[in-house]
Amino acid sequence: MPVSRDEVVYGFKFILGRDPESEAAIDAHLGFGDVATLRKSLMASREYRERHPLDLDLGYGTDADLERPAVAFLHIPKCAGTSLHMALTAHYGTMACPERHNGLADWPAGALAHYRFFSGHFDFPSLGLIPAEKVSIVTMLRQPADRLISLYRFLRAHTPQAVALEGQNMGLVALARALDPVSFFSHEMLARHPTVNNAAVRQLSGALPQKRWEALRPGDVYGAALADRSPELALATAQANLMGMAAFGLVERMDQSVAHIFAALGLAAPGGIGHFQQTGRIAQEHPALEPVAPVTADPALADALASHTTLDDRLYDMAVAVFAARQAAAAQGEEPA
Template structure:
């Protein structure tokens, strides 16, 4: 587990992985690019990608401007398929990876209700000492409202629109335009095979599984922000401030929700519910098994005085 499943758990769960709604796993498939928008369950989803494509077949990319994306794609040997073993590109990156590949590329992403996403991001920063923005936020004791208007990060200013439009940080904080939203919506329509909703994670994953011919996805929830107040506990004025700074993301999220509901409604209900139940069943077994395995591994490492095995 961790990056690899234990052989015993693989045998236990293997019989549940096949889905009759999906094409055979040996069929040729184009590579995918997962745009991981911060605090949208992307870390959890990346573990699913690892199991579908294999860690060695995934190129990790972090790029928030077109120039950064080009440099990353070139340095990783992904551009022009210099590395034919790469089946997926994944990370905090803006749209545009297909421009550096000689062939088709299917984009995937998850989006989240913008107010909840920003609240989660703020409390994640506060509990993560190695985060880029931990020092100003904690040292200067930023409130959530302070963080939203600070301008220290685009994460509080239409980051979902920025990343899906492919513009990213090339537009300054507070300067997003409706043209960026139009570009993002066009990209969703023309290039994205899967657009998941964080709030409907399992259904979103099941839709992607059926569309892309994946084996049954298994995952343990990762990187969830803990010990944060509920949305209802956030002052109205602060929530209004978040909405004002993420007006484009609110529209993009609504558009993505409508697409999700359209795609969900097209599924044959009994077959889809069967796949969804199978997903729930296998992860009720898999997730606690991973948690136990990781706890035991950490305990052994502490006893032996080592960082990992």
């Protein structure tokens, strides 16, 4: 006998820890012949695998696994990462690791060895945990002030129900929903927050203190990062790590960036790339989001943003110059610097 509506709802609650997102989601699961099949399907979902990586029965990596190269996309929040992630995942399919947060350290090396593509909000040091002969790293950067405005709108777009469901993992969302842009970026708890304050330099120069970038928990201590202890060294480290990557791109030059990254990885570039995480668009489609008003730029907001971008601005300026030089060299048929 096919599973009932109540069994589907209870399955979502007990296995995924949430209610089904819509009636359509419930209907899609009513065709399972029994509860065991429903349970197997839910536990095979990307959502479950991301939350419970150690429940996977993947065995151990072989010598062959360890000798194969891998690709890692270091996703800085609100830098068009979901769009690039989807385009790259299309090439790797089941060889793409389901870890999308900064949680590679939670995985056994033998499990990681089964994958060839890693894409998430990883800090740079954790990429060294990927067991492969060679790891080709790529990333995307964005004009820092624009990134922060986009981040604020994305946070505010989350519904109260989404905040309640994720709890402390959504502390940054709760703060954004409670405050206007200037008050938000001026808040003392964000002075050294790894997703807000010079986020690109922090992510490229050292370990991040949390798994979820949206997290903001009372009592969290920020300030032990290299970016706080030695800002110039953090910037130099981030610049060196960026230059050592297989490729990087710029959100403002998306088409050229995608072509450049795919060429560097030896992959055929897609004909086009969708923009999956534009707040205005996904707020109309995603059940956990709602429409939000645009952010109006003014001098007070510019001052509040500037306090968070002193290092990222310099990293971005360098990236723009290097990217332009590489594009010019490619146009002339020369090897990029």
